Amino acid sequence: MKFSNQLTVWYLHNKRDLPWRATKNPYYIWLSEIILQQTRVDQGMAYYFKFVEQFPSIFDLAAASEETVLKLWQGLGYYSRARNLHFSAKYVVNELQGEFPSKYKELLNLKGVGDYTASAIASICFNEPTAVVDGNVYRVLSRYFGIDTPINSSNGIKEFKQLAQALINTKIPGTHNQAVMEFGATVCKPQNADCNNCPLNNSCVALSKSIIKTLPVKEKKLKIRKRYFNYLVIKTKNKTTQLVKREKGIWLNMYQFPLVETDKPINQQELIEHSTFNELVDFNTVTIKLHTKSVKPHKLSHQHIYTKFWIIETPNSLKFRHSWSDIKKYPVPVLIDNFLNEFNYN
DNA sequence: GATTCGTGGAT
DNA sequence: TATCCAAGAAT
Numbered sequence: 001m002k003f004s005n006q007l008t009v010w011y012l013h014n015k016r017d018l019p020w021r022a023t024k025n026p027y028y029i030w031l032s033e034i035i036l037q038q039t040r041v042d043q044g045m046a047y048y049f050k051f052v053e054q055f056p057s058i059f060d061l062a063a064a065s066e067e068t069v070l071k072l073w074q075g076l077g078y079y080s081r082a083r084n085l086h087f088s089a090k091y092v093v094n095e096l097q098g099e100f101p102s103k104y105k106e107l108l109n110l111k112g113v114g115d116y117t118a119s120a121i122a123s124i125c126f127n128e129p130t131a132v133v134d135g136n137v138y139r140v141l142s143r144y145f146g147i148d149t150p151i152n153s154s155n156g157i158k159e160f161k162q163l164a165q166a167l168i169n170t171k172i173p174g175t176h177n178q179a180v181m182e183f184g185a186t187v188c189k190p191q192n193a194d195c196n197n198c199p200l201n202n203s204c205v206a207l208s209k210s211i212i213k214t215l216p217v218k219e220k221k222l223k224i225r226k227r228y229f230n231y232l233v234i235k236t237k238n239k240t241t242q243l244v245k246r247e248k249g250i251w252l253n254m255y256q257f258p259l260v261e262t263d264k265p266i267n268q269q270e271l272i273e274h275s276t277f278n279e280l281v282d283f284n285t286v287t288i289k290l291h292t293k294s295v296k297p298h299k300l301s302h303q304h305i306y307t308k309f310w311i312i313e314t315p316n317s318l319k320f321r322h323s324w325s326d327i328k329k330y331p332v333p334v335l336i337d338n339f340l341n342e343f344n345y346n
Numbered sequence: 347g348a349t350t351c352g353t354g355g356a357t
Numbered sequence: 358t359a360t361c362c363a364a365g366a367a368t
Contacts (some may be wrong), residue, residue, distance in 0.1 A: 003366085010348080017353095029365085032364085033364065033365095034365095035364090036350085036363085036364040036365095037363090037364070037365045037366075038351095038362085038363055038364085038365055038366095039352090039353085039354095039363060039364080040354080040355075040362095040363050040364095041363090041364080042354095043353075043354065043363085044363095044364090075352090075353075076352075076353075077351090077352025077353040077354085078351060078352055078353085078366090079351085079352075080351060080367075081351095081365090081366085082363075084366085084367090098357075111366090111367090112365090112366065113366085114365060114366045114367080115365085115366090116364070116365055116366085117365075117366085120364070134363090134364045134365075135362075135363060135364075135365085136363090136364070137364090147351085154347070176365095179365090181364055182364095184364090185363090185364080190356095190361075190362070190363085191356075191357070191361085192356095192357090218362095220348085221354095222349085222350095249350085249351085250351065250352080250357090251351095251352090252352085262365080298352095298353095299352090299353085299354095299367085300351085300352055300353080301350080301351075301353085301362090302349075302350060302352095302354060303350095324352090333352080334352075334353065334354095
């Protein structure tokens with residue numbers, strides 16, 4: 001209880017003034033928690049405001065199209081969050097009469113809500129004593145108690161959840177949970193932990209052993225896949241182009257130009273021999289220009305995508321019906337959006 | 347249980 | 358430049 005009390009006192013004096021801390025409305029807490037999954041407060045803040053403004057209630061969110069939701073989510077990444085958010089909004093409205101689930105176990109039934117998010121909503125909104133375990137909690141607990149169990153091992157996940165649950169203040173679980181996370185985010189940081197100003201620096205195991213920098217322990221390194229994209233940017237006299245919806249993998253249900261993907265970089269000759277190219281246009285009647293001067297990888301967490309944008313002018317206007325002036329209405333990945341911002345169609 | 351889902355800031 | 362990794366979840 002000492003651990004919780006000290007952090008809670010610290011929290012009440014040092015917490016940041018964040019918009020979602022002014023409410024206990026489960027819809028808003030849910031929204032903020034989804035936005036903040038694997039995302040820094042600084043990055044997610046603008047999106048929280050956008051969503052609250054455009055969808056003031058869960059009914060508004062449920063009534064929107066997935067495309068609208070994805071468009072608003074554009075740029076934030078991990079787009080399954082947006083698709084699941086929208087799906088779950090419809091579920092709550094249509095199956096639960098708009099009444100948001102109020103128990104940890106029920107919250108887990110929502111797509112996109114796992115152990116962390118269910119615990120956060122249940123504790124903050126409904127005072128249920130379920131401990132959150134996010135990246136901050138792993139770090140704080142591993143250091144304070146000197147635990148070197150890998151946080152991404154199945155044993156580590158169990159061990160830290162159990163410990164966090166044992167530490168929770170059942171009177172004020174929501175405040176307790178947020179206190180540990182806020183402390184991890186602003187004091188017990190990944191790098192340059194501010195141990196001099198730490199309210200727990202007289203009882204921290206890792207500090208006493210000078211092993212702060214070795215904790216938490218994480219096993220395995222992720223492998224980066226290299227991919228080579230060639231986007232076919234159709235240009236016509238009627239200022240139209242062609243967009244296609246992605247149907248699997250990354251950026252699911254978002255839009256892009258017709259894609260030729262290869263396992264290594266290709267030149268124009270290799271491009272026009274590709275079936276995707278020939279199904280789209282007749283190479284005898286088009287002019288092709290390589291827009292991309294130097295190919296820099298678009299770096300994702302698990303892949304580096306090397307992309308060439310090919311500008312293809314065709315006399316055939318009828319086949320391509322996406323007006324260029326409407327192109328900003330479609331949800332697109334940052335890779336495409338960056339191109340749209342630098343490319344002059346005229 | 348390992349992999350795959352984005353993007354951008356910090357170092 | 359390379360690496361880490363952020364209020365994780367689904368497959």
